[in-house]
Amino acid sequence: IMFERGEHISFANCGLPYYIGGVIKERDELLVQTAESMKSRFNIDVRVRSEVIKVDTDNKKVTVKSDSKGIYEETYDYLVLAPGAKAIKPGIPGINSNKIFTLRNIADMDAIKDYIDKKGVSSVVVAGGGFVGVEMAENLKLKGLNVVIVEAASHILAPFDSDIVVSVEKELVKNGVDLVLSDGVKEFVDTGNHIDVVLNSGKTLAADMVILSIGITPDTGFIKDSGIKLGPKGHIIVNEKMQTNIENIYAAGDAVEVTDFVTGLKTAVQLAGPANKQGRIAANNISGLNSVYRGAQGTAIIKVFGLTAAVTGANERALERAGIDFKKIFIHPSSHASYYPGALPMTLKLLFDDSGKVLGAQGVGYKGVDKRIDVIAAAIRFKGTVYDLADLELSYAPPYSSAKDPVNMAGYVAQNALTNKTNIITWDEVSKLNKDDYILLDVRTEGEFRRGHVEGAVNIPLNSLRDRADELDKSKIIIAYCKVGIRGYIAERILTQKGFKVFNVTGGYTEVERLR
Template sequence: MGKKILVIGGVAAGATAAAKARRTDETAEITILEKNGYVSFANCGIPYYIGNVIKSRNSLLLQNAKSLKKRYNIDVYTNTEAIRIDPDKKIVFAKNNRDENLTFNYDKLILCNGAKTIIPQIEGISEIDYFTVRSIEDMDKIKDFIEDHKPESACVIGAGYIGIETSEALMHCGLKVTVVEALPHILPTFSPEVSLKIYEKMSSCGITLKTETKIVKTYKQDNKIILLSEKGESFTTDLLIIATGVKPDVELAKTAGLEIGLAGGVMVNSRMETSVADIYAAGDLVEKKDIITGNYILAPLAGPANREGRVAGCNAAGGNLEYKGTLRTAIVSFENACCAQTGLSHKEAIKYGFDASFTYTEDPNHVEYYPDPKYIFIKLIFDRKTGKILGAEASGENGVERRIDVISTAIFAGLTVYDLGEIDFCYSPPYGAAKDPVNISGLVATNFINGSSLITPQQFLEIYSSELQILDVRTRIEFKSYRVKNARNIYVNDLRESIAELDKNRPVYIYCAVGYRGYVATKLLRSYGFDAYNISGGIEAIKRTAKIKSMEVIDAGNS
């Protein structure tokens, strides 16, 4: 008989670990303990089933105890929670839903018991019926409540990934939805100018969004849930969802004396080994190595959990794999608007000591002459000294995921912004352009490093006044539709003949729609001795930034 491999927890990390262990060692005795009723399910699909986008509940159930036994010869105990670990005797103590105490011996133990929802400190919350969105059981409770009670309204506390996706699902169920977020903007891991795409889409769909709003008290009145904010606002709802993030569920790990890291997760090495011999860990439970900084962080995402589970399962069964780390590459959508990110944000890059800067570009997902182009807004973060790509964020409606995946791959491979401009992309009018948005993003960053006199919209708005010399180099028709206040319009094609109209003794701040024509104009004026600056991302980026800063700098209408 082979070694005993015990896996605690299923889903992305646990089920993957067990399956990989079996593929590595056919003779091992492999057992999974899962505290819930379902050992392997697509938890990322839960909001889409709630919202009736995914019609079949069974499609979310990827494996069950019977199928895992049949295909992989893995024994599964569902509704069985591990309570304590004795690492010296290599015993796990557990209890099932019949209140029976069980013990399991192991040679190798893999902890994949994940994370738990962070419940905010709200007065009265323990007296209120609220829902979380983590498990099939959670999903069923929400579906049953909607079907049985026919709620008219819902409130989602938290505007991260799960909060956004769940609010969309509840909207599809016909509910009037309010989303409350304590931080200044939705999707806090994104820059506000990027997440604005989803904010505007949610608003246009009738979602009420309340940012910088912290709920401090709740109570029930006439079968309604009343929520009170720190600012004295009151919200009334029929259905309450808590989506304020998750934290590693480390209580079981602590019983075995496992080292807990500064971020609050179990510490592991590249082989997913913990600080205690013969105990591995993977998934949302553990801290992960950030590929760019080398620091250990939390990244509760399905992709890293799956890869970590594979490494842990292989090594527990006698193999030799290493996990290289994560870039936290992720995407979220609301209807047809989506945001994606990879690597560090600009603030994080500064925090970790990089000489970091960023550029904005906005280009169509395919050539403009092909019907229905959709523009992709990309914020590329990089080191000014080395050209090292540090991260990227993007928003749009079509092709966003492809571009962020490419940049993620470039970071993983150690490429620089100089390389981004040279990458070969497949091109046909329905699918792209001769210069892909990623190419352009890399070229703009390269030009910036090489001294192209690029400034960010944030820098421009910090110095904005009616005294500035601001030049709009778009067409007259574009200029008439909307423009920066106090800007003058000279179309880029007419600039050579109109240079005398500009004051050479004052700086010129130039913009077009999204950046390229502004770049051409800036190069031209600088060749004539002007102190000219191109505003990164053009007026579209200025509009985004001004809206976030609540600055009235855009004139609309004919003139």
């Protein structure tokens, strides 16, 4: 027996924003399974509009509130809990206005689309810059609406580090989506025709409607008195078999607390992939098969207009919270061989420890980001190292990649750093040094230098460096940079052989341009 509070089961919730935006044309495409198909195909008794409101673990019974049957009880041998998560609606004044919407299910999607179409909506404030908020902003903009994202944090998309997500923020602005960062919502004021969004800074944004996407919380209120253990934020605590503290009760999906595969800390991951795996593992164990869930690594991806951003493993903040030391490198490879038409640049960031173990990766670009992050995600899952990344044999033809794939290149750069072939430094680290202690050396061509450079840099093109090295002061540290890091590395090797103390800026001048 399956109970579902709403009208629909097994719908493509990740596709909801794209139906609102008109990218997905047919509503029925979002309905993966129905109650009827589950009955005919699997002989499962699906009861929609039936909400489980209580679990009696002592007597193995659930209390159900049904639109058709009223309140009744049903017994069970095994119970699987998959209640998911609901949108957070904080106690902000005006939060209950009928101009404020959340997006969780088909009914929410229908309500949003219906309101836009019937009310002649022209402006929307999206409160919250998570994945759903950003996807909604893109799709509302595609409908021709004026859209503002309001985010209380300093950047959107929390799983990404700030030095990667800035590219996403630029893409949003480039496509006409306004961003208000580091400023949360203080109050909503419904003026009749419009709704005013009053921010903590005192700024007021007028809009026709608001999409509230400031986060989600596990929908586990109905089991608080059941004896099933919950975590500090209300998530269901399970073991590696997805089993709760009650032997015959299992749980899966957005409502469960899991182990972070990289840090080992407890976390919650609201992603479709892990939820599907957890459901399969719970079913296996109920059926007598021995399956275990080894933790979540948070592999995620998002399309933002023409841009793709993807992440896997831990970000810098997660590693710092876990007390894990790490190193990082940036590379800016092409999506495929640069001489083949259509190659586009991407940025890859790799996090790893002193042993070379890969801890996390993030990527952003217009083509080929997905497969690079997926390859690194697989390496993380098998506890791979940067040496493994360098050694991977990946498919190559000019339209698809380079002979040294970006994943290989990330491995090479990290490997060089770990084996002391290069002294890597980031621009953030450079900014903390005393300017009197170093010389900033730009080894790009004179033309590149004229088009833009870091203030105070000395320009000696790489091809002239061997002959002009004596122009540099050996008593000072040399910090070399080029466009992406390769020429900077060669310059570092040349000057090191000549007795200089040299660092190479990872990511080069491209990082400066990207972060502006």
